[in-house]
Amino acid sequence: MRSISNGKDRQLTVGIDIGSSNIRCAIGSIIPDANRVKLLGISSTPSMGFRKGSISHRNQLIEQLEKVLFEAETMADVKVNNAVLAITGNHIRCLNTQAAAALNRNRSNGVSGDRAIVETDIDQVLNLSQAISLPPDRDILHTLPQEYSVDTLKEINNPIGLTGRRLEGRVHLVTAATSAMRNIVDCVEEIGIKVNGLVFQPLASAIATLKxxxxxxxxxxxxxxxxxxxxxxxxxxxxxxxxxxxxxxxxxxxxxxxxxxxxxxxxxxxxxxxxxxxxxxxxxxxxxxxxxxxxxxxxxxxxxxxxxxxxxxxxxxxxxxxxxxxxxxxxxxxxxxxxxxxxxxxxxxxxxxxxxxxxxxxxxxxxKHIDGITDIADLPIHSTTMGLLLWPILSNDFAQSNHISMNTFFQKLIQSFKELF
Ligand SMILES: Nc1ncnc2c1ncn2[C@@H]1O[C@H](COP(=O)(O)OP(=O)(O)OP(=O)(O)O)[C@@H](O)[C@H]1O
Ligand SMILES: [Mg+2]
Incomplete structure (x- = not known):
């Protein structure tokens, strides 16, 4: 089996969907400039040690994860070391919120006035939108931009290049219980896979199926x-x-x-x-x-x-x-x-x-958006797993692509958790 580190000679994308009935793993390679993925390997095993979004028997779950990963790697003929995981469960909540930032403050010459919006202005607004008061046992899972307003102009998809004094952003936030996320990540890291992100299940299925x-x-x-x-x-x-x-x-x-x-x-x-x-x-x-x-x-x-x-x-x-x-x-x-x-x-x-x-x-x-051995994966039951493969190229999630980098976020979390014992 060739050892290909994700992101080297071809860009691999890996999804693991831990469900109550089935655990699935899929491996694909990103087709450059096409927003599509070539499916290389897929496997499925009955779920054990996991129900309704939570772990009921950690060791059983780890065994099943090892099995499903090995089968997908064998089929794809590659060894992988990173993956995106699906998550669901009763602990997940959503809310719509908004935030605004003034655009004329930080001019280098100190002169205030209208100026064109740049990427960092959008990042600032999206960062501010995440400043909601959350109980200590919850974290933001997704920050999904809905639309922006620039002064009196409303319903803007992408405000870059527009001029104005005030940029407002509306977002959909998805939050989840920290311990539920941490424990799933921990199980997957136990089998030597670094977790690049967690995706709320219907969002993964949506990017795979919706037009x-x-x-x-x-x-x-x-x-x-x-x-x-x-x-x-x-x-x-x-x-x-x-x-x-x-x-x-x-x-x-x-x-x-x-x-x-x-x-x-x-x-x-x-x-x-x-x-x-x-x-x-x-x-x-x-x-x-x-x-x-x-x-x-x-x-x-x-x-x-x-x-x-x-x-x-x-x-x-x-x-x-x-x-x-x-x-x-x-x-x-x-x-x-x-x-x-x-x-x-x-x-x-x-x-x-x-x-x-x-x-x-x-x-x-x-x-949709999948090439390769599609006849195996062309069923509604595979939507989430295929969505996980597409997530790195099709999602516009600010929380995971920017300031909450899942690698550092969860590594820190898990590290501090382990240091407790
Ligand atoms: N042909 C079919 N007709 C009816 N039901 C089916 C069929 N195929 C699969 N199912 C049902 O789909 C369910 C499994 O679907 P899926 O694999 O999407 O769930 P899961 O991801 O394991 O669960 P969850 O997302 O709730 O954790 C089972 O209850 C199974 O009985
Ligand atoms: Mg499922």
């Missing part, structure tokens, strides 16, 4: 995982709202197991084979057999009856999604409606149910 027009004219990305459904609402080319709903496709599996009194494993396989998100689109005549614990008597159930349980749970999830969209407080309607990704979006007839309930356009999102 420019969708982000501009309005769309909601819902990443339906196994234990969470993560939301990112876009309008005007920027994130307006993001949230974590603590229910995912795993709840459907649990419902099936409880209702039919079967094991979780059997319920999972029945869901994938026979369940429909819309009961009316499944047949009452098509029946399948259920395994019985002690083998006494054969039981069977129709796809229609099974799908009634599934539809009830999916309705609950879509109502929670509608609640979150209304919190985004966007006056215009979201022209492009809803894009569904994550493993839960692979449930059959899910877009038909979502369209009926939500009264908006719905499509299933699959990863």
């Amino acid at each position: 420019h027009d969708e982000m501009q004219l309005g769309v909601t990305l819902a990443e339906i995982g196994s234990s969470t459904t993560d939301i990112a609402v876009y309008h005007g080319g920027a994130v307006r709202h993001s949230a974590v709903i603590p229910i995912g496709s795993g709840s459907i599996t649990n419902d099936i197991a409880v209702m039919l009194q079967i094991s979780i494993e059997e319920a999972e396989s029945i869901k994938i084979k026979y369940a429909s998100a819309k009961a009316s689109l499944s047949s009452p005549k098509l029946e399948f057999d259920l395994q019985t614990e002690n083998g006494d008597g054969k039981r069977s159930i129709s796809e229609h009856e099974l799908s009634r349980y599934v539809e009830a749970r999916m309705q609950e999830i879509f109502h929670l999604i509608i609640n979150e969209i209304s919190r985004a407080d966007i006056k215009e309607s979201l022209t492009y409606g809803l894009v569904l990704s994550g493993g839960g979006a692979q449930l059959s007839n899910i877009s038909a149910l979502a369209g009926d309930l939500m009264g908006m356009r719905v499509r299933i999102g699959t990863p």
